[in-house]
Amino acid sequence: MxxxxxxxxxxxxxxxxxxxxxxxxxxxxxxxxxxxxxxxxxxxxxxxxxxxxxxxxxxxxxxxxxxxxxxxxxxxxxxxxxxxxxxxxxxxxxxxxxxxxxxxxxxxxxxxxxxxxxxxxxxxxxxxxxxxxxxxxxxxxxxxxxxxxxxxxxxxxxxxxxxxxxxxxxxxxxxxxxELTMSQYDELKNEISELTETVKLLATELHNIKNPMIYNYIDDNMPEWAREAVKWAVDNNILKGDENGLNLDDKDLRYIVLIKRLISSQKTL
Ligand SMILES: [Zn+2]
The missing domain is CATH 3.40.630.40 (Zn-dependent exopeptidases)
Incomplete structure (x- = not known):
């Protein structure tokens, strides 16, 4: 040539x-x-x-x-x-x-x-x-x-x-x-393991959405940030449980914390 x-x-x-x-x-x-x-x-x-x-x-x-x-x-x-x-x-x-x-x-x-x-x-x-x-x-x-x-x-x-x-x-x-070169193979392997991690995380999230954590008692199981507000709500008869307990999920906890904050802030107005 x-x-x-x-x-x-x-x-x-x-x-x-x-x-x-x-x-x-x-x-x-x-x-x-x-x-x-x-x-x-x-x-x-x-x-x-x-x-x-x-x-x-x-x-x-x-x-x-x-x-x-x-x-x-x-x-x-x-x-x-x-x-x-x-x-x-x-x-x-x-x-x-x-x-x-x-x-x-x-x-x-x-x-x-x-x-x-x-x-x-x-x-x-x-x-x-x-x-x-x-x-x-x-x-x-x-x-x-x-x-x-x-x-x-x-x-x-x-x-x-x-x-x-x-x-x-x-x-x-x-x-x-x-066939793949070794570095292409490694790259693929990394991508697959990253994807596997993401899938695991998503599966956990999905599981949590389908089976929300329920809090029935003010005990160690209840998150620290919500415990005081829930106790306040129970003490003030804002919140009443049934025979099974309080039956609160994560969203309920957040609402109770917000309600307590709202009421506390109005008191100081
Ligand atoms: Zn050039």
């Missing part, structure tokens, strides 16, 4: 440079991109470096990239980026959101390294996707401003990430219904 690879943006700190957070996009697109180029060449492909390091502006950087990409005929143009905006995971952008094999496989392979698969997005409005003559995939490896993504990126390392991208371009077709 003949592949053009672009390390997204101008170099860090210059006009047209990338985003930064826990990672610096301009630096990491170069770390990953040059590793991708090396690996693709090793696998026998022809690679054109379509990276522009310095420009007068963002627009200047973008036009320079497209000039480099359109200079020759390519089987694929790959632009490497990192995302920003505090999301999580990897995604690929294609013209019209086309479901190119390469884009799907890159997403899939990065997900196997533990990055959330954000899918394929419609990049028709992105300059490099709109202007490149060749089939173009723009990959956002992960988020520079999300701590967990940055930590995962550093932990996994550039060479595995580059290999995942190369496998996406040159590798075998994938089975999309493959």
């Amino acid at each position: 003949v592949i053009g690879v672009n390390c997204g943006h101008a170099v860090s700190g210059t006009p047209g440079c990338g985003a930064s957070g826990y990672l610096d996009e301009s630096i990491e697109t170069r770390n990953v991109g040059y590793e991708v180029m090396k690996e693709l060449r090793k696998r026998g492909h022809t690679v054109y470096d379509c990276t522009n390091d310095n420009a007068q502006s963002t627009n200047g950087n973008l036009t320079a990239i497209i000039e480099l990409a359109n200079k020759q005929s390519l089987d694929l143009f790959l632009s490497i980026h990192f995302n920003a905006g505090a999301g999580q995971g990897s995604e690929c952008w294609t013209y019209g959101g086309r479901n190119w094999d390469e884009a799907r496989k890159i997403n899939h392979n990065l997900a196997r390294l533990g990055f959330k698969n954000r899918g394929i997005k419609d990049g028709s409005n992105l300059y490099v996707i709109r202007m490149a003559k060749a089939k173009t995939v723009l990959v956002e490896v992960c988020f520079v401003d999300t701590k967990s993504d940055a930590e995962r990126y550093i932990k996994v390392g550039v060479s595995k990430i580059a290999a995942a991208i190369c496998d996406g371009i040159t590798g075998e077709k994938i089975n999309d219904e493959e």
Whole structure:
């Protein structure tokens, strides 16, 4: 294959440079991109470096990239980026959101390294996707401003990430219904255990609603905050029980407390 690879943006700190957070996009697109180029060449492909390091502006950087990409005929143009905006995971952008094999496989392979698969997005409005003559995939490896993504990126390392991208371009077709990665499995397990907790709480609440607590006597069973008011109500004949006792539920307790407060406040008026 003949592949053009672009390390997204101008170099860090210059006009047209990338985003930064826990990672610096301009630096990491170069770390990953040059590793991708090396690996693709090793696998026998022809690679054109379509990276522009310095420009007068963002627009200047973008036009320079497209000039480099359109200079020759390519089987694929790959632009490497990192995302920003505090999301999580990897995604690929294609013209019209086309479901190119390469884009799907890159997403899939990065997900196997533990990055959330954000899918394929419609990049028709992105300059490099709109202007490149060749089939173009723009990959956002992960988020520079999300701590967990940055930590995962550093932990996994550039060479595995580059290999995942190369496998996406040159590798075998994938089975999309493959097994979960370990981190996806852990995530799922956490979600399930959180949901189980919520269900338990809801079940307890439902049980309480169906079987309200009944207070028949002014004893230790009655909540501390209501005891004085109930005693006052009984002492003043406002409240009378039957042979079973007072037969009060939680709502009754609250009303009695309110009534006592109301009467006490009127006395002081
Ligand atoms: Zn970017």
